[in-house]
Amino acid sequence: MVYDDRVLAKLASATTATLTTVLFKKGIRNVWIRGSTPLVAGQPRVAGPAFTMRFISGREDINTPAAWSSPTSTRAAVESMPPGCIAIADALGRTDAGIFGDILCARMRARGVKGLISDGVVRDRVGVISSELPVWCSGIAAPPAVAQLAFVGWDQPISCGGVAIFPGDVIVADDDGAIVIPVTMVEEVAEIAAEQELLEAWILQEVQGGQPLTGLYPMNQENEERYRRSLQAR
Known part of the structure; x- marks a missing residue:
């Protein structure tokens, strides 16, 4: 979904507190993504279309180092991210395996991705911060995602932090966390x-x-x- 830059600029100039109030008055309440807080306080507010990613619980026959080279891998997903999107990953709220590290975050930044949102955690804290990719997540863990989770696809509906998110919905994130705006309501x-x-x-x-x-x-x-x-x- 491609949005007018002026629409996204208006959303980026509004706090998530204001936006959740506006959505509440429109009857939309479940929009704040639980377990997704700023990795670093004072990150710039971001607004952009959601690029959705989905993890499921891992299983020993698929959770192997070979998964890193699979056509359905986090690496392939990163290379599919369009400039201006916000990557959002359903990691089942798991906090014992980092879904992204410094190298993938650096690549996302190079591709023009505005930020990363997840109800899971990241790894390589220092490197992720150095990548200058704004990140909202549930914390830090050293083990890689493949130790506990299986990545199964992107650009499909997900549930992240208890919130339904569809490709094309708009994500806005600031120091109060991250929210979703349904695609049909973005301009209004x-x-x-x-x-x-x-x-x-x-x-x-x-x-x-x-x-x-x-x-x-x-x-x-x-x-x-x-x-x-x-x-x-x-």
Whole structure:
């Protein structure tokens, strides 16, 4: 799925807190990916179409070093990632095997991937951070993925962190974690979120200026009119 850069820019300028509120008002609640937190605090907020990947529980006859060279491997998946996507991997929430390390993350960065999201963990912490690929995951583990998990494919529906994600959905991630926006709602949510960010910035300014919350958050008619006048004066 290819999105207009302006739509993705609007989403990248909105916090995941704002976006989850917008989605909640639209009746969509289960969007925050559990067990996926920033590997490093202060990573840039990212927004892009999901490139989905799926792991299943490992089994001794398929979990061998030969899996690294299989046509269905994490290496092959990385080489299929389009620029601007966000890689998101269902790792069953396993925290005892790192699904990606420094070399694969460096390659993703070179291909123009915006970030990696998973409910699992990564390995080679120092190298992954050095790759400058923003990563959201459940932590670090030294063993490779093949020690516990089997990679079975990409570009298909997955469940990551308890959230359903389809190829073409948009992922947004920041210091509060990662969320998914359904493909059918992306443009509408981007517009509403941009307006909500302006509104909340004005409310915060009013609060910092000493205004009480009553009638301000949420706003009554008087404050709504004051807000509209402030927009006209911009």
